[in-house]
Amino acid sequence: MEGLKHLLPDPKYLGVILIIVFVTSVTVFSVNGSLFDINGNGKPGVVITFDDNYVSDWYAIRDMLKKYDAKVTFMVSGFDDLNTSDIEKLKDLRKDGHEIGCHGLDHVHADCYLANNTIEEYLDAEILSAIGAMNKKGFFPRSFAYPYGSHSSQTDAALLKYFKRLRVTTGSNIDNIKDANEAYYKFNGDRVVASVCIDDSEDITTEEILEGLQRAKEHNETVIFFTHQPINYTVDNSTEKVISYERLEAVLKYAHDNNLTFYRMSDLY
Numbered sequence: 001m002e003g004l005k006h007l008l009p010d011p012k013y014l015g016v017i018l019i020i021v022f023v024t025s026v027t028v029f030s031v032n033g034s035l036f037d038i039n040g041n042g043k044p045g046v047v048i049t050f051d052d053n054y055v056s057d058w059y060a061i062r063d064m065l066k067k068y069d070a071k072v073t074f075m076v077s078g079f080d081d082l083n084t085s086d087i088e089k090l091k092d093l094r095k096d097g098h099e100i101g102c103h104g105l106d107h108v109h110a111d112c113y114l115a116n117n118t119i120e121e122y123l124d125a126e127i128l129s130a131i132g133a134m135n136k137k138g139f140f141p142r143s144f145a146y147p148y149g150s151h152s153s154q155t156d157a158a159l160l161k162y163f164k165r166l167r168v169t170t171g172s173n174i175d176n177i178k179d180a181n182e183a184y185y186k187f188n189g190d191r192v193v194a195s196v197c198i199d200d201s202e203d204i205t206t207e208e209i210l211e212g213l214q215r216a217k218e219h220n221e222t223v224i225f226f227t228h229q230p231i232n233y234t235v236d237n238s239t240e241k242v243i244s245y246e247r248l249e250a251v252l253k254y255a256h257d258n259n260l261t262f263y264r265m266s267d268l269y
């Protein structure tokens with residue numbers, strides 16, 4: 001018994017230990033039937049992801065993101081092609097509180113690739129090589145966005161061993177953002193989540209995007225958006241994967257002013 005005593009906490013610290021245990025484990029409570037934790041999970045919000053590798057253009061919106069207290073996720077493809085300056089910029093963005101996720105090494109279309117290759121080859125060439133390139137520069141991605149949204153239950157099962165969350169897309173044939181049900185996360189623990197494109201090139205107006213945010217707010221959901229390259233001018237009927245500052249700022253402002261939480265991809269439980 002004498003030996004056991006050493007394993008037990010000193011009674012005078014017991015109160016403090018109990019408080020720590022309580023605060024760290026009992027962080028979930030119910031308000032109006034919704035589950036919250038101390039990080040705000042469960043509150044309505046938005047996930048904004050930027051894909052590919054427009055690192056300098058992402059870096060240029062740092063101040064805009066700060067202005068609205070926005071935290072976003074950058075999904076990087078072609079990580080092995082980034083130069084030293086790009087890597088430093090990504091580190092600064094991470095320091096600002098943004099997440100750096102993975103978008104594949106060569107941005108391959110999973111279905112097409114797997115038509116002629118095995119899942120092991122896909123993992124080696126596209127996923128593990130991308131994770132390795134990121135690790136080498138001090139990045140440890142927790143989220144993955146499928147290029148072109150192309151995936152299957154086979155790729156999901158393989159990738160979920162390496163990532164907390166996988167992002168797919170709703171496809172481009174949606175009539176209205178507020179009706180793109182799959183892109184609204186309901187805090188149900190899904191690890192494969194869909195997202196809807198808010199590029200200027202999509203046939204979607206900024207007003208429709210704001211209606212999507214309004215839906216998230218009213219229904220206690222988190223809407224997941226993806227876009228690509230922020231640009232400081234507007235273009236009509238663009239075929240490029242761009243989002244104008246005007247549109248981006250309208251989205252950030254609406255979310256901020258309506259108390260939506262800016263979740264990073266891996267924040268969602």
Ligand SMILES: [Zn+2]
Nearest residue numbers: 051052147148
């Ligand atoms: Zn992409």
